[in-house]
Amino acid sequence: MRWKQPSSLFRTPGDGQGPTAVLDVGPDGDVALEPSPGEKPREGDILIGLYDGTVWYARPVPTTPAAVTNFRATPNELIATASSLVRWHASGPRCEQCHGPTVMEFRGQRRRCTECGALLFYRTDPAVIVAITDEDDRLLLARQRAWPEGRVSVIAGFVEPGESLEQACAREAMEEVGLALTSINYFGSQPWPFPRSLMLGFTAIATDPGALAVDGEEIVEASFLTREELASKLGAGRISLPGPASIGRALIDAWRG
Ligand SMILES: [Zn+2]
Structure with missing residues (x-):
């Protein structure tokens, strides 16, 4: 995944611009791995855009196609847009x-x-995801209640009415892990069509890491780790990180260097 890159999907191609392709999309938003051979766009198909020289359409189908992918597995704009628009119209x-x-x-x-x-x-629902470090440049990794033992990531949450993105980062950090933040800086963003979020990534520094206290509701464990400690725990199989397609992983990898 590349971050802060311009889009390669041209969303409003005119008619007659080269070849077309039609991707079936199931009711749960999973997208067929390959376009239907020989299919031409028809009434009811949804224009996705011009991508890799082809004008792509999504076709809502009542049953999930045999071979499908989704944004987690194939993090590109075509998949995100097809999945998002099909589910929106279906709703x-x-x-x-x-x-x-x-x-x-x-x-x-x-x-x-x-x-x-x-x-x-x-519409998309904005959510912030923030990598918090302490004065020694250790990274805060936390486990959500819903996650299996050992699974950790940086903290995240939806933006609430009337908030700036930075305020959302500060509120989530205080609510979930009891930390006040400074130096909140933008990192990059990622559509997350499960079902319709836009993840906005930030880095920040905890002003008083000693105040770390998990809320016990959403977050059940959290600690600051050095790069060596993280490598050691990963090597021993004691913790696991978010998948490589996610911005959470990109934030962690950027810190790891
Ligand atoms: Zn009306």
């Missing part, structure tokens, strides 16, 4: 103005209310 969102039914239009790039005509666009 049949109501109009935000009058709660009337909406229909897909403009090849799936938006929906329109059949009652009042208001337009709906896909």
